[in-house]
Amino acid sequence: MTSSLKDDDELLMNAYCDGELDPASAIEFERRLAADQALNARYNRLLSLRTAVRALPRYELPSGLQDRIKSALDANGPGQAQQPGEARLPGQVVRLHQRSWSFRALAAAAVLGAVISGAATLTLERYQQREDVAREIVADHIRGLLAPQPFDVASSDRHTVKPWFTSRLPESPQVPDLAAQGFMLVGGRVDVIGQDPVATIVYKHALHTISLTTLPSGRSVPDQVISGYNVRSWSDAEFTYVAVSDLPSPDLATFERAFSAASAAPEIK
């Protein structure tokens, strides 16, 4: 039916607007958008609708609701199941305690031993992990440079990149536009570090590409050089940032200052 053609257009336009078209279809749609004035007007109207809906006041979680829920769960959760059992057998419990003194000493020794060796392996593991994380991030950066483009979503508009992350990741970083400081926002991609998908923002400085990967805060990565790429890391309350680039390290330090200053400032909508 002819009307289905029209419907398809509408669907295509919506999917493009939502960033859900595959790259080939997106490019084709953009070409049509540029050529077709009527389509372009409709697309702009769709965008303005989206802006209007997103600008709606947010319903904020009433304070205290979370606590009420927690205490409701405490009331009918684990407490009930355990306490009656304990209350019924006080004598038994006491006897068990007396008899098992030596077992307790043994158990304590065993636990202590386990904790010590556990801590040692943990530190070692953590050290290795930090190394691995840096190497993985650099590998993702290199992979990005080899691909036709180093990002999954191409846009110099932070209002496109930020929602793109938000719709894919549970936590997404601020995406400041640092063009004024000489670092052009070019897009973003999702990297997988360990098993976790994380947000990587891509900037350009002259001909150099900078990948800024955001890890959950608390995972420090030492500054270093891997395969000729400078790795520089810093943290704020929300994220640990790892910047990778072939820029010399003083320039990367400038980038860090620019990014920190911009992302600390409250986001202007």
Add this chain to the structure above:
Amino acid sequence: MTIPLSVRRSHFRRAELVEVVLEQQLEGPDRLSGPQQAAAPIVQNQDDRAVFDEVFLPHMAEAYRLAHWLTGNASDAEDVVQDAALRAFRGIRSFGAVNARAWSLTIVRNTAYSWLMKNRPKAVVFTDDLSAAEQRQLEQEGPQGTRIETPEEIALFKADAEDVQRALAELPAQFREAIVLREINQLNYRDIAEITNVPIGTVMSRLSRGRQLLIALLGDRT
């Protein structure tokens, strides 16, 4: 190439409204909180609680936002979120460790509808995805019958927030939830499909239809 003239408020108001039977709408992921489970004594341990805290609690703000949009007011939303939290806790062992956000919001969404069905059945209105009137008009007129708007005629919105809010609240439930999940919760199509228990194609067409309806509603007002 334009919004069918039929997409006007008057038309979809007149369109046949279908109240979907609760069980029919809520099959799928809500199984976990079925009545047979609620009736049995629940013995849950500290681990369940820890998993719950990790899986459900971080999405509480989003859960509330969704519940508010689905029920239409703050106190209902609180009830729904509380109810959903309890259901989530009871069903925490059915959490597949894949997508905590979608899992949590699925429960909230289903709880919201069953809560509405129980307490305010008149408030829940679903329509056919393409209403009978619209279908007929499309078939009779075809695309030629609809006027092509010139770019100049397609005005951008200057609607204020109140109008947008009211228009969104007026949409039939399945369009409203699709738009809220997309624009307010900012989920991708796959997650929306999972939460609303429909194929991705349906999500696409609901979003597209919902937005057209919104545009028509807002256009009527100005």
